[in-house]
Amino acid sequence: MMAKHVIAAIVLGLLLWLPAGCGTKPEPAVEPDVETQVEAADDAETEAGEASAESMAFDDLFHRAQQEETETEPPPPPRVITLKDIHFEFDKFSLTPEARRTLSSHARELGESPSLRIQVEGHCDERGTQEYNLALGQRRAQAVKDYLISSGVQPSRISIISYGEERPLDPRSNEEAWGTNRRAHFKNL
């Protein structure tokens, strides 16, 4: 019983806390320029008989502008971007020149979506041992993270994980498959 009340209280609190959704006239939060807002609202009301659509539009714009300045405004939902895999040489975690070029481009894309967080997965081909490959995959993911950080991406936006040889992309056992599997893969978080 208690729990239900608590949950109801939390939900109510959240509803009051969150600004209303798009399309409706937003409730003004307590703000420094609340007077201006009230004035604008009053203006809208005194002209109630005239071109109400116009004034509503103005109100909407005004309130939206207000919203963009508030700290409680949630960030716009991050774009989902696809960062392509980079590949490694056999038994190595160093970055090839091609990998560096790709990563520089990834860094730029990440710069354009500052709220985006990613996870870098380090993978190996099947030919090593399970234990060392877990460590090597980790080292590969770390090498990618280090490069992205040196290219200006904030460290807190990048997490890393190793899957060793356990998650090959190409299940075949040939050079082509192995090359495909020695990769760092990027996942949106």
Add this chain to the structure above:
Amino acid sequence: MNSGFISNSPTRSTLARLTPVRRIAGSARPWVVLVACLVLSAGPSWAQREIYLGIHTTGAQQISLLVDEFTCELDRLSARVLANQASEILRNDLDTSGLVETTSSSVIKDELGLGSLSLADLNPRFDASTQGRLSVEGGDIVIEARLFDVPTQKLVASFRRRIAESAFRSAVHQMADHFLHALTGEMGIAETKIALVRETERGMDICAMDYDGHDLRVLVQNGEMNLLPAWSPLGDEIAYTSYIGGDPGLYVLNLDTGVRKRLATLGELNTSAAWSPDGQKLAFSATRGGDPEVFVMRRDGGGLEQVTVHRAIDCSPTWAPNGHEIAFTSDRAGTPQIYVMASDGTNVRRLTYEGDYNDSPSWCPTGDRIAFTGRIGGRFRICIVPVQGGPVYPLTDGPGSHESPSWAPDGRHIAYVSNEGGKSAIYIINADGTNKRKVSTSPHRLHAPSWSPPLSPRLVAKLSEG
């Protein structure tokens, strides 16, 4: 357990003529004493026994044993099936030990044209013989057997247990270990288990099976990747790596309670758990925003210490049986190689100098050798290197890739993974390279075997119930 043991001279003389071969030059004596201590500490019922410091190795030194068919009190098909199973399990267990070579009585009866065999018939070809019997008491099965010295026709050991049918295999395994000890003074592994990873479409599960591949059970299944189980030397816990929650961590499963606990772990990668021989600490490989290093912590997750300090990859730790040293893999010289260090990280020395890829060391319980996975001629083999350094010798041969060695607690067997049959499966081989056999029967890919220590009857029952 009702078992007699006669330690008078005729029995001793039978075995005395089989001279022990000193396989490991210079270090056999401490090894033999170690085994004696292991056997002495193995159980109160053996404390009064005389211990044979006998056979170390296989080949011509094996004891030749005739396993007579188990008779049944009941003339039911199901009873006959069990009786045949008893002979089969007993023979397999004793043959696997590498110290005994068994023959079935039906073969000899055919040869000699006899309907039944007396001990006199078996002399001098056989050193010893077993006779067994199954009967029913209440809803239970009673399994009995006796071990005779053939030349003297004296009773050497006997065994009797009353069990539910579900405990049948484990009772025969117990009998085999009992008889092996009576014959050789050595600890058997017939009752031990192997933990492993089974890969299905839905994830990687931690499982355990009898050492002979039977009765595979799922211990951890959560739809995620669970890797690299490590059976505690105390028998009651299995440490493993789990990717549950997308966050690789070290976990410990308590086999008594079924409770899984995540240990205090750090940073990103936490894997390759290895128990110290007293079961109080875990070594493992972890990263904290850098390169993988070897860490040690207490079994409750506290007391975390970084042991390796090097910007190379350091991973795959394994403890020496004396608890003072840790062997591990490091690529600080450019390629993955086996190194040894004191358990506080000092005194690092390189152990392998041959080949460009050596990983997954496993320290033999006898303390003198390390098994590992070595790449030779482009393919992985199980290899052995002496702890004081020296030439590496490959233990396994033939097609496929052979990886992930794990020693049995007797120091005479190694479990490993091979894909020579198409899919990765668990194999065992004697430490001298003989008697390789596939033990797992699962249709799934299996890997990362970890051989259990001798288990208490309580744990054996727990892992066999249901």
